[in-house]
Every structure is written in structure tokens, then in C-alpha cells.
Amino acid sequence: MASETHDLWPEDLATSTVVPPVAILREQAAALAKRTNGLIEGEVVSRPERHRPSEPGHPFLHEFWLRAPAFDDYRCKLLDLRHGFDLYPVSLRYKLDPQDEVQASTEADFKRVLAEVFSRPKTRQVIAALLSQIEK
Amino acid sequence: MATFLFWNVNGKPLEEIVRNLARGHDVDVLILVESTIPPGRMLETLNRGGRRMYHFAYPSLQRMAIYMRYSLARHHVIDEDRGTRVTIREITIPLGIPILLVAAHLPSKLRWSNQSQTLWCPRIADRIRRAEEAVGHSNTVLVGDLNMNPFDDGLIGANGLHATMARDVARKGTRRVLREDFPYFYNPMWPLLGDAGIGRPSGTYYHRRGQPVEFFWNMFDQVLIRPALLDLFRNEELTIVTDDGSTRLLSGAGRPRKKTVSDHLPVAFTVDL
Numbered sequence: 001m002a003s004e005t006h007d008l009w010p011e012d013l014a015t016s017t018v019v020p021p022v023a024i025l026r027e028q029a030a031a032l033a034k035r036t037n038g039l040i041e042g043e044v045v046s047r048p049e050r051h052r053p054s055e056p057g058h059p060f061l062h063e064f065w066l067r068a069p070a071f072d073d074y075r076c077k078l079l080d081l082r083h084g085f086d087l088y089p090v091s092l093r094y095k096l097d098p099q100d101e102v103q104a105s106t107e108a109d110f111k112r113v114l115a116e117v118f119s120r121p122k123t124r125q126v127i128a129a130l131l132s133q134i135e136k
Numbered sequence: 137m138a139t140f141l142f143w144n145v146n147g148k149p150l151e152e153i154v155r156n157l158a159r160g161h162d163v164d165v166l167i168l169v170e171s172t173i174p175p176g177r178m179l180e181t182l183n184r185g186g187r188r189m190y191h192f193a194y195p196s197l198q199r200m201a202i203y204m205r206y207s208l209a210r211h212h213v214i215d216e217d218r219g220t221r222v223t224i225r226e227i228t229i230p231l232g233i234p235i236l237l238v239a240a241h242l243p244s245k246l247r248w249s250n251q252s253q254t255l256w257c258p259r260i261a262d263r264i265r266r267a268e269e270a271v272g273h274s275n276t277v278l279v280g281d282l283n284m285n286p287f288d289d290g291l292i293g294a295n296g297l298h299a300t301m302a303r304d305v306a307r308k309g310t311r312r313v314l315r316e317d318f319p320y321f322y323n324p325m326w327p328l329l330g331d332a333g334i335g336r337p338s339g340t341y342y343h344r345r346g347q348p349v350e351f352f353w354n355m356f357d358q359v360l361i362r363p364a365l366l367d368l369f370r371n372e373e374l375t376i377v378t379d380d381g382s383t384r385l386l387s388g389a390g391r392p393r394k395k396t397v398s399d400h401l402p403v404a405f406t407v408d409l
Contacts, residue, residue, distance in 0.1 A: 030207075037183040038191050039176055041208060069192040069208065070175035134176035 019107055021081055021090050022046060022062045028114060029064070039134050040127060041067045043075070058082035058091065068130045076126060079117060096122040138164045138229050138409050141377070142357060143402035144241070144281045147172045147199070150397065151181040156380035158182055158190070158203075161404045165227070166190070166203040169241040169281050170398075175201055195223050200241055206230065214267045220260050222280075224267040232409035233275055235365070238264055240280030254289040257296035265319065276362040277407060278321065281400065283356050286323050291358075299323035299360045306363050321360035324371050324405075329355045337376055340401045342391045357403045365407060373406040 022044060029042025043065040062081045068074045076096075083090040089105040094117055102117070104110035117123065141163040145154065151173050158166055166182075175192045182190040182203060193202040193211055197218060204211065206227060214236065215224040222240045229235065240260065243253065268274045282291065290296045294313045299321040300306050306322035330338050330353075339353030361369050378386050378401060385401055387393050392401055 033191065034189055038179040038189050041191065043209065067208070069194040070179060073194040135174040136176040136180060 016087075018087050020087050021083055021107075021110055022060070024107070024111060024114065025062055025064050025081065028118070032066075036127075036131065039068065039070055040130055041069060042078075043067045058084055060084070066126060066130065068134060071130060071134045074130065076130075078123065078126075092117065094120070096120075096126060098122075137406060138227075138232070138235075139404065139406045140165045140167070140277070140279060140359070141402055141404045142167045142169075142239075142279045142281075142359070143377075144169045144357060144398060144400035145171050145173070146394065146398035146400065148398060149173060151178050153380045153383055153385075153397065154178065155181045155184070156382060157377060157402060157404075159186070160381045161377070163404070164205045164229075165237065167239045167279060168201045168203075169239075170199050171201045172199065173201070178203065193225065195239070197221060197223050197241070200239065202237075202239060214270060215263055217263065220256070220263060222260055222263060224263065226271050229409045234271070234273065235407070235409060236264075236267060236271060236273070236276040238267075238276060238278040238280075240278065240282060242280065242283045244283050248283075250288065253284055254293065254296065257290035257293065261295065261297055261318075274319065274362045274364045276321075277365065278360040279358070279403070279405075281357050285351070285355050286325050286329060286358065291323065294318040297321055297360060299358075301326035303366060306361075307366060309363050320363060322363065322366055322369075323358065323360050324369070324374050325355050325358045327371065328374070328376055329353075337378060337386065337390065337392075337401060340376055340392075340403060341399060343399075357400055359403060359405050361407075368408040370406070370408070375404050377402040377404050 025044045032042040045063045047061045064078045066076045092102045104113045188205045190203040210228045212226045225237045291299045306320040310317040339355045340357035341354045
């Protein structure tokens with residue numbers, strides 16, 4: 001006779017008030033599309049840990065791409081983001097020139113770092129170059 | 137629920153009318169063919185003052201453009217073929233089921249004979265079946281300027297698009313011909329063909345030549361639905377569009393205004409996904 005299955009998981013399973021970095025990235029992807037009338041989209045790609053066995057301690061990797069569907073779907077990686085199960089701190093690697101790595105210890109800190117990266121001359125230059133080449 | 141609008145814009149810069157149609161019909165997926173409107177301009181026009189953004193879904197087919205209010209992440213190209221002039225996309229509607237959108241612009245009767253059109257349809261049907269196998273479902277909507285009427289052999293034939301006028305026939309799923317099963321499409325355009333709809337056009341495309349056989353009105357722009365979506369599709373939500381709220385797409389004589397607008401009328405429909 002089969003025994004009844006009991007749910008042994010805690011009542012407060014999966015409750016968190018922390019906004020994960022990837023949610024912030026997705027918000028910013030949508031904001032970029034809105035700001036440019038859909039001419040440039042932000043695309044967030046999350047990759048599982050198994051692709052990076054050499055980087056223990058950072059099981060989550062998220063990439064943020066700039067994408068211009070109306071310019072032959074041109075894509076350019078702006079940054080990637082690594083963090084552990086704690087969600088913060090995050091390690092942000094800027095992929096345009098000059099490449100560098102920035103740490104953010106909290107959600108607020110991460111938003112500050114993102115705003116700084118979005119304001120960099122190279123980021124602005126790439127976006128301007130894409131916008132100027134899309135036929136209207 | 138997802139609302140679709142398809143229109144052959146006849147190579148005209150009709151972005152303002154397209155925008156009005158998209159707004160007026162609350163369109164989620166907009167498919168244009170014979171479009172020479174640069175996607176950048178169309179996006180800016182569509183998104184001007186809009187609450188929900190349109191995204192350009194980058195078809196590589198010549199003069200075809202798909203814009204949708206779903207994130208590009210919800211959309212995947214399954215098959216796209218310049219030869220058959222068909223693109224097949226899987227779109228996952230938020231809180232809905234995934235659908236396979238087949239958008240087509242098939243060769244014109246002005247250049248291809250009926251026999252050539254008929255012979256081409258099995259290639260398209262095969263691509264659709266392969267795409268359905270690849271995604272694991274047949275929640276398929278085919279929409280396009282098929283350049284054939286609902287009664288043409290390419291639409292009717294079992295190894296063609298196999299599109300029947302009757303829901304109860306389509307609901308059987310497949311039909312066996314010489315030991316092979318062929319899946320049905322349901323073709324809801326049939327009731328719109330002719331004068332049954334008082335005050336409505338009798339087709340989507342009007343053409344008159346000096347030949348003995350002439351239909352005048354043709355239903356080249358069609359939507360076909362696989363049986364899996366039959367219960368989610370209501371015929372009363374399928375319309376041949378005749379104005380954008382401010383511009384009439386028909387002349388005073390009731391024909392498409394081909395010189396100033398387009399020789400085709402748009403088709404709008406909703407699937408309750």
C-alpha cells in the first residue's frame with residue numbers, strides 16, 4: 001500500500017523581498033526599447049551554470065545585449081553579470097571598449113553602477129551609431 | 137487573447153493608416169506584405185504616443201514585415217524560406233498557449249498559372265507540418281496574401297493546404313487519402329466571399345480583365361486555422377477592414393482605392409489564446 005506523501009518543505013519557501021539583478025536588467029531592457037521607440041531593444045540572456053564549470057561561486061550569468069531589429073537585427077553585447085545564490089553582490093563586466101569589471105554589493109549599488117555604465121561615452125556612441133543607421 | 141491584422145500595402149507609404157488600423161483594432165501582431173516602409177519609420181509611427189510598444193520581428197523575406205506588441209524574447213523563427221515565401225514563427229502569448237504563426241505571400245496569378253500555384257502548395261504544407269513537429273504542437277495560424285481563392289485547388293487539396301470551409305469537417309483533424317493522413321486547416325474566409333455580408337466588400341481584392349471567366353472580387357488575403365485552435369477562434373471576430381477610422385479604404389464605387397491606398401483590403405481577426 002502506498003504511503004501518503006507529506007510536504008516537508010517549509011511554509012515560507014521562496015519568499016524574498018530582494019529584487020534580483022536580472023529583473024532590473026529586464027526593466028532596463030524594456031526602458032531602452034521604450035526610449036528609442038523600439039529601434040533599439042535590450043535583450044537579456046541568462047545562461048545556466050553548466051556552461052561555465054570554471055567559475056564556481058557565481059552560478060548565475062546574465063548578458064545584456066543591445067539589439068537593433070530594424071538594422072538587420074544587429075546585436076552587440078553591452079555587459080554581463082555574475083552573482084551567486086545570494087543575488088548580491090554582483091560582478092558586472094562591461095564588454096565595450098575599454099572593458100572593465102565593477103562590483104555592486106546591494107540592489108541600490110547595482111542600480112547606481114548600471115546607470116554609470118549606461119552613461120559611458122562608448123555606450124552612448126554605440127547607441128547613437130545604431131540609431132543613425134536605421135533607415136526611417 | 138491576441139488580435140492579428142494582415143495587409144498587403146501595395147508598396148505604398150501607408151504608415152499612418154497602418155498605425156490607425158493597429159490602434160483602432162488593438163492589434164497585437166501586425167503583418168505587412170509588399171511593404172516598402174522602412175521598419176525604423178514604421179516603428180516610430182506605430183509607437184508614437186502608444187502605451188504598449190510594438191517590436192519589429194525582423195523577417196528576412198523581401199517586403200514582408202511583422203510587428204508585434206510581445207517582447208522579441210517571446211518569439212522564435214522556426215522556418216523562413218525566401219523560395220516558398222513563407223515565414224514560420226512560434227509566439228508565446230503572455231498567459232496564453234504558444235502559437236505557430238505562418239505568414240505567407242505567395243506568387244501572383246498575374247505571373248503564375250493556377251497549375252503552378254497548385255503545385256507549389258504541397259511544399260508549403262510540408263514546411264508547416266515539419267515546423268509543427270519541431271515545436272510539438274499544431275496551434276497554427278496561417279495568414280497571408282495567398283494569391284489564391286478559398287476554392288482554388290492549392291487551398292483545397294489534401295496535400296496542399298487542405299483548408300475546408302466547414303468547422304465540423306476540420307474538427308476531424310485529418311483526412312486519409314491513399315493511406316496517408318493529411319491535416320486540415322479551417323478556412324473562415326468562405327462566409328465572407330460574396331454578398332452575404334450586407335454592406336461588406338465581397339472579397340479582399342478586386343480585379344477586372346477582359347476575360348470570359350472573371351470573379352471580380354477575390355479572397356486572396358486569408359487566414360487559416362488548425363483544428364487545435366478552432367474553439368479559440370470566433371468567426372464574428374474576423375473582418376475585412378474597410379476604413380481606419382478616418383480614411384476609407386474603398387472608393388465610392390466600393391472597390392479598394394488602389395491608386396491612393398492599396399489594391400488589397402486588410403484582414404483582422406482575434407484568437408482567444
